[in-house]
Amino acid sequence: MLKSILINLQKKSLKERFLLVLGILFFLVYLVLGLFIIFMKEFPIAMDTNYRIAFGIILIVYAFFRFTRLINDNN
Template sequence: MSSDFINKQKSLKRRFLLILGAITFICFLGLGLMVIFTDLVLPDDGGYTKPLFGGLIIIYSVLRFSRLLKKDDDDK
């Protein structure tokens, strides 16, 4: 193995946090989609609050995941 490959490997902590961040992203994305398309999380009030709240959850999940990847790139 080359020394470049060994130096580029992530620590066990970094890999765990990346996996945990990906799981969190998937869970928040699923929650946002559930809020928008089903009545399991919030009752339907006939207005625009469900799509707005679900969209905010999805945007939060994307921003959180992008910050995780950006932080990971800064470590190099």
């Protein structure tokens, strides 16, 4: 799968490559943000632990949803 992404990356225009990199960057941002929200002990927003974990899981699921759309759009 990664090999096909790299081959398709060479065929893309500069704009398409930029958007691919931006998509991967935002996938990582949502993933890391979800993990921070779940595992951060001193969370700056007053939020119940169960809601904080649920919000973190939603962000992680959304990150993988964006990643699958990014992969499918590149093929």
